Amino acid sequence: MRAIKYMKVDYMLTKKQMLILPLMVLVSVMLVGTSRDIGVMMGCSYMIFVGTIFTTAPFGSCHIKNTGFLLMLPATVADRVVGRFLYGLSFIAMVALLCAAGMGVSCLFGFEITATMMGLFLSNLALGVVIVALEYLLSYMLGEGKDNWQYVGNLVRVAPGMAMYFLFMFILGKADRETYVADRMAFLAQKTLYAGVLVLAVSLLIMAASAVICVKVIKRRDYV
Amino acid sequence: MNIIISNQSELPIYAQIREQMKEQILNGKIPVGSQLPSIRQLAKEVGVSVITTTRAYSELEAEGFIATMQGKGSVVLSTDNNLLREQYLLRIEEGLSTAIETARAIGMTRKELTDIFNNLLET
């Protein structure tokens, strides 16, 4: 259960960014208003993008010199790494909940969330999880808190998420025009939804695999 | 009890502690039968290492000034015994030999030297 304690430490390390989280939510809400049909989805996509950046924040939050305290705590490497992954997962889960809440609210205002849209949202979420899993792996391989990471880090943290965001903007734009066609073919819509759930499950497996590899990477390196 | 450590002294620190305690036992400043601070306590108060203090204590014990009992700490032994008288004698001899050496160095006669000695005794 020390992994959960490490997760709490990660929230402590990144508490400053929690303060700007509401601002990000506000931006997402504003995006909702830009398009009648896919607005909510655009907002959600933006939140997932923000999520991928925020979840990697503990890596850049302090220099290796200033992590000695955390590295020396009475816990195993696995405790620490799993803690970091729990932080990432819990943050993504929070983003997903915020999105769900957003969708709920928009339904009250008469928007319609189609199965296709839902499938796309889950795929987007899954891609977000995979990006986080890969970024964590990369961070541990480069050595968290190392000097080189400080510079490369920011680019790595933002670029994949941003690419994902634009990709889904593009897909959503396309889907918007075809969504009614697709939804009329209920069979296809169901497929998209199932595919979304499946992709999300696979992404969580990738996340777990990444955690296992990260523990191995640290165990093999020179310092804990 | 007073222990003053000098870094300028040629005497090693354990010897400084030993000599100063011996001095104070001999002149009665540390009364017979009194309990001495523990080695670790003294080490901390004086700001020297435990090994240094241990050595001072064990040498005092070997010379018969103190006795250490397991678990009870160290106590000062009686100064009435011959051992201490010997210590005093040794000191007197030391003092006199320095005086004689100095006198020889400047070619003083036996008569002149004993005169000084006798005069000092009178005062």
Added chain:
Amino acid sequence: MELLEVKNLSKHYKAFDLRDISFTLPKGYIMGYVGPNGSGKTTTLNLITGILKCSDGEVYINGHTSKEDVRAYREQIGYVGDESYFPDNFTAKNIRKVLQDFYTTFSEEKFNSFLKKWNLPEKKQVKDFSRGMKVMLMFASVLSRDTKLLVLDEATNGLDPVMRTEILKLLQDYVMDGQRSVIFSTHILSDLEQIADYIYFIDKGRTILYDAKDEIIENFLLVKGESNAIPPALKRELIGLEENAYGFEALLRSDKAELLGNAFLVEKPNIDKIVIHFIKNRENENRI
């Protein structure tokens, strides 16, 4: 009973080699780990805390290695470095929370009393602390739990004399019950030298001297005098001969004292002088 046992500890880097460090530190004693900058002091201490992995050898604390149970091993160690190892944006309050979460023996009461005693603010971020405050916060965090070994890496560097004296007393208090030990590294030996029971001296990753401090000091003499008065038989034995226009200074093993005659000034060396002349000796040999 040995509290800390270091056996043939080695660490190989491309440009630096720490080789075969071996010593024992019994319960209730203090060891000074000395050497010039870059001699491998920090590497050794990092190997002892287990933050760094050794290439060879073993470290035992109370008979156990970190491989057996890393959590139990780390609970026993209190480490203070020469720079703050806390995340910059942490406050004393955050640190207290983490300590409480992770360490079974942490005492909140003790921690708070240290904060109060040393005037450390609870809500200020560590990065805004002065150097002295950072050091004291590190001490507060390790002394507020029940550790068996204090590992101090140049912890008193750059502190004012008042603080150094305070730390000195803290360390002596720490070993007072005869159950706990301290190992500290330093390259400036002054007040700390006084309280060390043992000295381990390394240079370029190699052991130069290791013994009880009093023994080391007694085993050497500091010799000064006129350079041209040194007989060849003596010159061979002098360690780290340092000559200037007006005379020389060197170290000599006490058992070689008969070579001296009475042409020279002989003093009791301190550890600093011993270190300086051994380094000088290495430099002299390199020149030849």
